[in-house]
Amino acid sequence: MQCAKMAMFPVCRGPTSPRTSVSAARVSSIKRVRSSFLKSASKSSVARRSAVTRAVMAPDSMKDAVSLDNDAEALTKSMLLHYQYSVGMDPTTISSNKRAAYEALACAVGERLAAKFNKTQDHFKKVDQKYGYYLSAEFLQGRALLNAVENLELESSVKESLAKVGYTLEDMAEQELDMALGNGGLGRLAACFLDSMATLDLPMFGYGIRYSYGMFKQLIDDGFQKEEPDYWLGTGNPWEIERPSTKYPISFGGKSVKGVWTPADQVYAVAHDNPIPGWNTDNTISLRLWGARPVEEFDLSSLNSGKYQEAFEKRMEAETICAVLYPDDSTTEGKILRLKQQYFFTSASLQDIIARFLEAGHTDWDTLPDHAAVQLNDTHPTIGVAELMRLLMDDHGLEWDQAWAITGKVFAYTNHTVLPEALEKWGSDIMEDLLPRNFEIIEKIDKQFVKEMTALKVDKKVIARMKPIGEDEWGKGKDVVRMASLAMCGAHTVNGVAAVHSEIIKDTVLKDFYAIWPEKFQNKTNGVTQRRWLAFCNPELRDLITSKLGSDEWIGDLDKLTGLREFAEDPEFQAKWREAKLVKKQALAEYVKETTGYTVNPEALFDVQVKRIHEYKRQLLNVMRCIHQYSVLKKMTPEEKEDVVPRVVMIGGKAAPGYAMAKKIIKLINATGKLVNNDPEIGDMLKVIFLPNYNVSAAEIIIPGTELSEQISTAGTEASGTSNMKFAMNGALLVGTMDGANIEIWEEIGKENGFIFGAEVEEVDALIEARNEFEPCEEFQAVLDQIEAGDFGDVEFYQQILDALSGEDGAHYLPKDFYLLGYDFPSYCAAQDAVDAVYKDQVEWTKRSILSTAGMGKFSTDRTIAQYAEEIWNVKPTKC
Known part of the structure; x- marks a missing residue:
């Protein structure tokens, strides 16, 4: 509509x-x-x-x-x-x-x-001042109506x-x-950034892809994840504005000879604008999403000769580009489609940026960096380094040296991972076939880089690791284009997204680049927008905070939450705080009933872990503790049961369609819930719930009703995390490892107000090395024995989990228990016992809850974006 x-x-x-x-x-x-x-x-x-x-x-x-x-x-x-x-x-x-x-x-x-x-x-x-441009493959916006109404x-x-x-x-x-334009933290971070850009009066644009079906809609059938297309556009989207006349040609395939590209195929990228309002300002910016259209809608001659499918083949090929987020790349065809997507939106965005520069009357290309700052959100848009070079040289006649100097001043790159396998690499053959002219340019960048490093007397083996084109250590000697290396060559700045993450990438995945270009490295700790994630989704708590602080200025300046600290032990304020939380727990209990059929007690402790399912995030550790706790409860005497803190453990998130291990973890969670939740001896003492189809709208119900936030990734694997911030902002206590932004959160709210467990970053490598000699505790082994005994279904189905944790060689792609579940299990259980002890003292729990919210001022994306604008982009606010 x-x-x-x-x-x-x-x-x-x-x-x-x-x-x-x-x-x-x-x-x-x-x-x-x-x-x-x-x-x-x-x-x-x-x-x-x-x-x-x-x-x-x-x-x-x-x-x-x-x-x-x-x-x-x-x-x-x-x-x-x-x-x-x-x-x-x-x-x-x-x-x-x-x-x-x-x-x-x-x-x-x-x-x-x-x-x-x-x-x-x-x-x-x-x-006519400098614009900032944020390129991201994901923007997890959620619903637009309430956000617009509130702003x-x-x-x-x-x-x-x-x-x-x-x-x-x-x-x-x-x-x-929900707009199905993202999957997890990467997309939600980008959406929060847009909110802050508008609120801070910054001249910014977001650029992404208008996916027709998103990633997928998650269904749970007999405990298994099933994927269905997410027809989010099926009833129309009244918030978008299609721009049929704002379109750019995007080329694929063919040949490039001496810098002249003759493409085999071409589509149009058509702009769709989504207005993003700021809070307490008239400034409203745009998220511009690109949809793919064929250059010719259909082949009339084929249609007239009865070849109907052939007549519309080009249209179907074009629309496939924007059909789904992250198509499965386990096949060559899937890899080609992913690279097509990334090049498609990146090229369209850069063409649009140049068009805006020219439309403003600028003719001196050397001033482009004075009018455009482009942030590459992760490696997905890093093909932009080669593409901007192509546009400047081929379309606008610049020479190499001038174009390279301009490119290096335009781009900045955000790294979001410490996992080497997560740094995108594309087979050189795929890149050359699909984007021959860009591959030519990358080859020249590669040769230029090797020449410069050789002149600096960098060791040849180090150069071989760093160069944009090199041997793939995972692919049996096959040459690949390393997208992170391309970004490092073509960007003036690279940033991590939490203090510990920024240090880790300097010591690991980007170590060689840090040794050469230390001046390029910065940290920009992530944040979330307090508008959507506190003020709008939790009006009961918002109104309570505003009444106590005397104004709602904290919605625009989150540091003002520190004013709550003086009321943390005020009995009257604590009572109102608990009342506000109970309202949201009741709403969450209704949501659980509606989506899963299970009835849960709002008076129980609500313990939540919601995020994409991945081994390093350790949902498996969570459910294994639930199995252990179930065994403990079964052995208790009636008198011992009287002292139990009732708990509802909720886990939610999607597994990538091709990620078999993650899907097995989902099945185990559901099987555990089926066993525990239907045991009359257990009753309300323990419930284990899997929340299906987790998305932004679900989060807006789940997060305000949560009391304990599970942030339990193996230390050194989570770049930052942002759900930890959302939960703490809403008064949930944090149980977690010293990883990602957890560390900075505890610095702000006080370690004594959370529950810390597990190995620390400095210990992890040595523990992994010695893992084959390590014997886990009896309780951990007992859980494995229960799985192996068939208590949760077909043992053969769970064999990959058992092998990953205790097999001779571990899972087929990692050493045994690579993510240290066995090592961290005892301290995790001890931390959960401490949770129960504090929860019994509601005065102490409420005090910690208030102090958690009060310490969250640092974690607003207003702070993050202000730092990006001042320290990386040099983009100034301008209020209309």
Whole structure:
């Protein structure tokens, strides 16, 4: 569904579409012509229709008839007019058509966004200062309605307007599907960054891919993960604005001879803008997502000769590029598709950046770095180093040396991993076949790098490890393009995302580069936006904090939460704090019942671990402790059971479709829950719940209701983590290892207010080396024995887990117990015993909970983005 106001957004035109000034009358005329066309067009898909202006439009006088004021009366008029003219429904039916009412409300809120967006973009162009551009393969936005309503300060007006037609704001929010544009922390971080960029009045753009089906929708069938396409666009997206005239050609294949690329195939990248409002400001920036379209919609000659599938082959090939997030790359075809995706959105984004530079009237290419700072979020967009070189040389006539000097001043790169296997590498053959001109450029970068390092007398073996093209240690001598190395060569700055992570990459995966270019390295500890993750998703706690601090200024300056520390032991405040938490626990209990069928006791301790399923994140450690605890409970006397702290352990997250081990862990969690939750002897003493299809909207229910946050990765493996910040911000106590941002969180809130266990970073390597000589404790072995005995189903199915933890050689790709579950198990169980002891003293628990929230000021993305802007991008705020 598309609303009348959307065509009012200003755009940066592609090279095929020069900038023009269009009058309101002309816009209206265009809409009528498009409307006429749509009435006769085939309904190819709802998602396709959502990206164009609807057939039924408001009359030309609509803009004059409707005020864009924020009061309830103006909003009600706007919503009713959109219900009639944008949605095309009889206004008398609004109280009986919830979905249509949501679409009308989205239009009414959206046109207010449009006004702010227009004002912002006009201001940015007027001041003509440096833009920042954030390129990311993921943006896990969540729902847009509540975020827009809160940031535009429309909550009371929207609630009043909806009450007149029999709805609540929650009714409307439930009609919206999460934008399926990400998977985990990488995408959610990018979304939080956009919120802070807008709030801090920074002239920024986000760039990504408009995935049609996201990653997948997770179903649980008999305990197994099943994947279904996530049809998030199936009912339309009223928040996006398709820009059919803002498109750029993207080439693939063919040959490149002496710098002249003759591609075999070409598609268009078409812009779709998603407005991102800031808090307490009019500044509204854009997340620009690229959708793929064929250069020719179909082959008429094939269609006329009855070859219908062949006629639309190019269209299907183009749309496949943006179909799903992270296609399985276990096959050559999957690798090609992933590289296509990454090049597709990166090339389109860089072409758009150059178009904006030229549109502003700039002609001196050496000033491009004074007008554009490009941040590469992980290795996915790092092909941009070669692509910017190609664009500057091939499309705009620059010589190599000038283009390379410019490129090195434009890019900065964020590293998100300490795992060498997670640093992307592409087979040289694949790169050369798919992107021959870019591969030529990378070859020259490689030769230039070797020459420079040789002149610095760097050891040949070190150069061989560092160079952008080299032998793949995992691929039997095959040459690969190392994307992290390419980024290091072409970026002026590389940053880690937590203090410990930044030190680890200097000592491990990027050690050689740090020895040569130490000045390139910085740390930028991650954060989260306190707007979505506290103020908006937890209004009960928000209102309590605001009443105690005397204002809501903390929503824009999170450091002000420190003011709560003086009330941490105030009995009255503690009681209100517990009341606010209980409300959210009850909501979470209802969500558990709705999604899993299990009934849980809101008075129990709510213990949660939600994140993508991976061995290093150690969901397996969590469920093994649950199995151990179940055995302990079964042996207790009735008197001992009286002293047990009831606990609900919730684990949620998706396993990548090709990640067999992660899927087996999900099955084990569900099998454990089935055994434990149906045992009448256990009752409410222990519940083990797997929460299916974890996403942003689910997190907004889960996180406020959580009391214990599990952050239990093996020390030295988690770059940062951000769920740890969200939970602590909402008063959950942290049980975890000294890893990632956990370390910095404890520095702020006090180690005494959490529960620390496990090996530390400095110990891990030696422990892994000695793992074959290590004998785990009896309790750990007893859990393995239960799995091997078939207590949780087919032993053969779990054999990979058993081998990974105790087999002769471990799992097929790692040494035995590589992530040290056996070593950390006793201290983990001890930490959980300490959790129970503190939970029995609710005064002490509540004090720690308040102090956790009070210490979270550092972990706002407002701080993170301000540091990026000042210390890496040199992008200045400008308020419209």
